[in-house]
Amino acid sequence: MKKFFAAVVTIIFVTTAFATVLASNYVGNANTRRFHYASCRSVNKMNPSNKVYMNTREEAINAGYIPCKRCKP
Numbered sequence: 001m002k003k004f005f006a007a008v009v010t011i012i013f014v015t016t017a018f019a020t021v022l023a024s025n026y027v028g029n030a031n032t033r034r035f036h037y038a039s040c041r042s043v044n045k046m047n048p049s050n051k052v053y054m055n056t057r058e059e060a061i062n063a064g065y066i067p068c069k070r071c072k073p
């Protein structure tokens with residue numbers, strides 16, 4: 001039974017972590033004022049201090065961000 005509970009707790013934890021990542025579909029760069037899909041390669045190269053997480057495209061546009069030319073969000 002202990003193993004079962006450990007498995008359930010692990011699944012809940014992983015699901016919550018996934019949901020948090022998926023909720024941020026877009027990542028803006030506060031330095032270049034461009035925004036990307038969270039899966040864009042540029043996001044990995046971005047300085048973590050410049051990252052701005054956004055849930056919607058409108059949110060990014062309204063904040064004055066320009067869509068990335070590579071991932072075309």
Ligand SMILES: [Zn+2]
Nearest residue numbers: 036040068071
């Ligand atoms: Zn991009």
